[in-house]
Amino acid sequence: MSSTHHGGESLEREAWATFWLGGEMFALRVEDVQEVLQQSPLTPVPLAPDHVVGLLNLRGQIMPALDLRRRLGFPARAPGADWFLLVVRASEPPIAVVVDGIGDVLVLPTQGWRPPPPTLGVERRRFVGAICPIEAGVVLGLRVEALGAESPDSRGGSR
Amino acid sequence: MSSVERDPETLELFIEESMEGLTRVERLLLAAEQGTAPADLMARLFRDMHTIKGTSGFLALPKILGLAHAAEDLLSELREGTFPATKAHLARLVEVVDLLRKMVESTRDTGDEGAFDVTGLVKALAEMAAHGPATAEPVPALGALLVDKNVISSAQLDAALARQAQATPKLGEVLVDDLAVSKEQVDEALAEQDRARRDQPIERSDGTVRVSVGVLDRLMNLIGELVLARNQLAQSLRTTRESQPQVQAAVQRLGHVSSDLQEQVMKTRMQPVSRVFERIPRMVRDLSTQTGKLVGCRIEGNATEIDKALVEAIRDPVMHMIRNAIDHGIESAQERALTGKPQMGTLSVRAAHEGGSVLIEIQDDGRGMDPAKLRAHAVARGVITAAEARRLSDADAVQLVFRPGFSTAEAVTDLSGRGVGMDVVRTHVEGSGGQVELESVVGRGTTIRLRMPLTLAIIPALLVRAGTQRFAIPQASLLELVHLDEEAAAKKLEQVHGAPIYRLRGEVLPLVSLSQVLRIHPAAGSLGGSTAVQTFGQPAEAGITIVVVLCGSQRYGLVVDGIEDTEEIVVKPLHPELKRLACYSGATVLGDGSVSLILEAAGVAAMAGIDVASIRQQGSVERARENTGGGTQPFVLFEAGAGVRCVVPLGMLSRLEVVAANTLEKVGPLEVLQYRDQIVPIVRPEAVLPFGAPPASDVQPLLVFELGDVVAMAVTAIIDIVELPNTEGMDPYSLPFTHGKRVVSGRTTLVLDAFAVAKQLVPGFGRERARVEPTRVLVVEDSVALRSALVSHLRAQGFIVSEAQDGNAALAALRGASAAVDAVVTDIEMPGMDGWGLLTALRRERPTLPTFVWTFLEGPAIVDRARSLGARSCIHKLQRDELATALLAVRRQEKAA
Structure with a gap:
């Protein structure tokens, strides 16, 4: 599973699942994304934080769906506009994130990633761990661990 | 056999940790055998x-x-x-894991490692560590070994194998029978085979399989899914008109x-209560x-x-509870002997299945709980007032131990005192869907029963x-459903400014609107609405549906927009991020595949601003009032604003007056009245409380306060x-400018805080005097709760x-240079120096320093003694306003002097 010990010194590459959000291209590691869903029914959670759009029933597993637009401070999605759900399994328990559109899977060199520029803004830098330039522009690498939000890790305390 | 005393906590941790560790090791070893082990x-x-x-x-x-x-x-x-x-190494290590596991299990179950022999394995491991393993070839068959050694020919082997297949004795025996080989030759070959076998991973096969809890949880989830799918299918079948009998079958x-499947899987999650009970004897x-x-202990139902x-x-x-029973319940041997009980006390712990719950x-046969002592204690701790205590029945008094704050400093001994009281026990048990009951007979003992559900x-x-969204309320917290049509709702719902109540068979039931708490349709009626029906923003023709829910030992009414079905739901935890929302205990997938949130009654109450503990208290105050006794105080009952019923203590008034409405004058923003050569400011409660405008009238009734x-x-x-009983109503809806509400002649009535109203409306009222010459009061009281409330x-x-906190501290403070005090208020019963x-x-x-006695003690003897020691007056602890008035009088007298 670990992609670390093949390939030469500087040619390590990883596959990234890309998606669109407010006209920009974001990416998550392919292995962090469990699946992509078309618009699905979500149950709203009254009194929940703003960015929690609702609860998703993924074959019996209930997970919160977070609107990445709200999370990253983009303007709200136009009513009637398309949206998709990415089920992120890297966070435990899993969550789903609402995005504008799904892009290709890109294989990017590990060396290509740079720290995000300060111009990105504080809010977004919380969620964008690194950026990677590609021919068509730039890919913003999302920090999975920031998505699960301010909840401190409450697992393990079993009594 | 366990001769070494071990700390049970550490031991338990060790067992847990070791079992996990061993499982991990085993998994890694298996992965290694399949070539998929991690590099490290x-x-x-x-x-x-x-x-x-x-x-x-x-x-x-x-x-x-050693191993x-x-x-x-x-x-x-x-x-x-x-x-x-x-x-070969891996195989050895698997053996190690197995043996370690057996010993750890034995330690868990018996406290002893058990009669296992580790020497052979330890030696083998030591050899391996020293020399590396013997080369690991596949285990050769015995026949092949003998042929290799030229002891027998392949033909002989085939014949023998054929015979073995018919009769199934061992191949070696067949060959010996055939006289083809000697017994020694076979033994030698067998020994060699054994050696080879030892270098192989051993196979395990027994009647049980170890399954991780994770797998069981997953299985449980899937069963849940299956149940849901079944529900869905059944539902769609119900709605289909022409369903086929085969499909239905x-x-x-x-x-x-x-x-059945659900039940079986549930069984796999079941554990005997001995997991808890086994630690009791020790x-x-x-x-x-x-x-x-x-103390002897008897355990049943392990x-x-x-x-x-x-x-x-x-x-x-x-x-x-066991700690409590031994610490507080069971008497010393001498005491038991004196009361004719066997010297050894008995603690019995019993578990049994009873009607779908455990x-x-x-039970202990100790001294039981003395209702009188419990009452006194609860009063001293400020859990209830003396008046309430007097009205509690003995059976109810015993329940006081469940009240928050009852667990006491005095009772904190080495054993029980860990800052947890029975209220925490109750919260814990109820949090898991269980119930606690307590029975106690003085001199005979105490019985506590926990009733737990079989599964969660x-x-x-x-x-x-609520609105269009569906929510699930666990049946366990459900008491009853009440539907009121428009007429009944208008008649039976009362409202005290945003705090609607319903009288269910005489008991005050606070009402909470679910859609309002969850802000589901914010456009709904405002809290300030003047009729109860409006409050819920519901069209009157629909009436009102109240779900009476249990919350601790008290109940409240949850007003919902509709009732659907009952359903068996599979509880799923919420994501940690949503766990902060106390109003939900989880979520579930309904029969139609949609997700529904599960409501937590206590959390909803908290969100609605109702304090559950207060509701409890309130409930018992109300109950207590029904079997009313003495301890009353006169109140003036009046209507304010558009007809809101209020009371104030009569003692605060100097006069009741009715004047002509046109004698009131306006001075700036203030209304005043010339009254006995004084200019008296007029306050109107409707100016600070939403009481509505009073009807026009020629006459103006006045309450004149001093x-x-x-x-x-x-x-x-x-x-x-x-x-009215002079309890201080612990009221969940204590509005500003009130001391809560009372039920007076069957109607809800506000206890108005006249002082606060005046202070709000009359510029400089109270404050100005405070600026000029504030009265400095020293409060001497040992109970922290009572002291801070009074202060x-x-x-x-x-x-x-x-x-x-006591007489000594008070004297020290008074002797201190900076301590200028105008009056002292002291409790009587205090540790150290008393009142x-x-x-x-x-x-x-300090003979000139005015002193006031502030006590729960009553009776002429107390008053006389206080007077004889120079106290100005002796004021009951419930009469805070009387005390304030008396303290104000101190300054007036000084002014006059």
Whole structure:
């Protein structure tokens, strides 16, 4: 599973699942994304934080769906506009994130990633761990661990 | 056999940790055999083995220590790469894991490692660590070995094999029978085969399979899914008009099968309560040693099974109650002998299945709980007032131990005192869907019963609607459903400014609107609405549906927009991010595949701003009032604004007046009245409370207050003087400017805080005096709760208050240079120097300092004694306003002097 010990010194590459959000291209590691869903029914959670759009029933597993637009401070999605759900399994328990559109899977060199520029803004830098330039522009690498939000890790305390 | 005394907590941790470690090691070993092990395999194995070695050494478990040590040595070599790891190594390590596991299990079950022999394995490991493994070839068949050694020919072997196939004796015996080989030759070959076999991974096969809890949880989830799918199918079948009988039969069968399956999987999660009970005898022994009491314990129903999660949930409560029973319940041997009881006390712990739940009973034959003492204690702790205490029945008094704050400083001994009281026990148990009951007979003993559900995973629930969204309420917290049509709603719902109530068979039921709490349709009626129906923003023709829910031992009414079905739901936890929302306990998938949130009654109450503990208190106050006794105080009952019923204590008034409306004059923003050569400011409660405008009238009834300054309150009508219990209503809806509400002649009535109203409306009222010459009061009281309540009350009225916890502290403060005090308020019963002592000392040291006795004690003897020691007056602790008035009088007298 670990992609670390093949390939030469500087040619390590990883596959990234890309998606669109407010006209920009974001990416998550392919292995962090469990699946992509078309618009699905979500149950709203009254009194929940703003960015929690609702609860998703993924074959019996209930997970919160977070609107990445709200999370990253983009303007709200136009009513009637398309949206998709990415089920992120890297966070435990899993969550789903609402995005504008799904892009290709890109294989990017590990060396290509740079720290995000300060111009990105504080809010977004919380969620964008690194950026990677590609021919068509730039890919913003999302920090999975920031998505699960301010909840401190409450697992393990079993009594 | 366990000669070494071990700390049970550490031991339990060790067992848990070791079992996990061993499972991990086993998984890694299996992965290694299949060639899928991680690169740092040996380092990982080494870590786990090292931990087991370390802890077992600490706990004096020599065999486990020895074996883990030997395994660790071998792993250390392998980790260093001294020689490559082979299948033989892995096989040995699997053996190690098995044996370690057996010993750890034995330690868990019996407290002893058990009669296992580790020497052979330790030796083998040591050899491997020294030399590396024997080469690992596949185990050769015995026949092949003999042919290889030219002992027999292949033809002989085939013949023998054929005979073996017919009769199934062992091949060696067949060959010996055939006289083809000698017994020695076979034995030699067998020994060789054995050696080869030892280098192979061994196969395990027994009647049980170890399954991780994770797998079971997943399985449980899937069963839940199956149940949901069944529900869905059944539902769609119901709505389809022409359903085929075969399909219906199949669905029915599916229903049976999934129920069975559910039950079976549930069983796998079941654990015997012995997991908790097995620690009791030891604990009883330790506690009786520490307390010097003789206690025998009897345990029944060890095998009773309960969901794993609930085993954990009952552990702490059970332990706590046993500690309580020995510490407080059972008497010393001498005391028992005196009362004719057997010297040895008996503690019996019993578990049994009873009607779909598990009953756990803890019974002692000790001294029982004395209702009188409990009452006194509860009053002293400020849990209830003296008046309430007097009205509690003995059976109710025993329930006081469940009140928050009852658990006491005095009762904190070595054993029970850990800052947890029975209220925590109750909260814990109820949090897991259980109930606690307590019975106690003085001199005979105490019985506590825990009733726990069998499982938490699948529960029956009622589906309700708020707006268009559905929510599930667990059946366990459901008491009844009440539907009121428009007319009944208008008549029966009362409202005290945003705090609607319904009188259910005489009991006040606070109402909470679900859609309002969850802000589901914010456009709904505002809280300030003047009729109850409006409050819920519901069209009147729909009436109102109230779900009466249980919340602790009290109930409240949840107003919903509709009731749907009941359904068996599978409880799923919410994502940690949503766990902060106390109003939900989880979520579930409904029959139609949609997700529904599960409501938590206590959380909803909290969100609505209702304090559950207060509701409890309120409930019992109300109950207490019904069997009313003495301890009443006169109140003036009047209407204010558009007809809101209010009371104020008569003692605060100097007069009741009715004047012509046109005698009131306007001075700036203020209304005043010339009254007995004074200009008296007029206050109207509707100016600060949403009481509505009073009807126009020629006459103006006034309540004239003497609150330091004179102020008159303009009211709509003075109705009556009524005697009311002088409890301070612990009211969940205490509005600003009120002391809560009372039920007076069957109607909800506000207790108005005239002082606060005047202070708000009359510029400089109270404050100005405070600026000029605030009265400095020293409050001497040992109960922190009572002291801080009084101090903040007095401070709110403009006094400068200092505090002391007993007579000695008070004297020290008064002797201090900076301590200028105008009056002293002292409790009587205090540790250290009591109130009498303080009064005596003050009479000597500060004869001019006004003193006030502030006590729960009553009767002429107390008053006389206080007077004789120079106290100005003796005021009952419930009469805070009387005290404030008396303290104000101190300053007036000084002014006059």
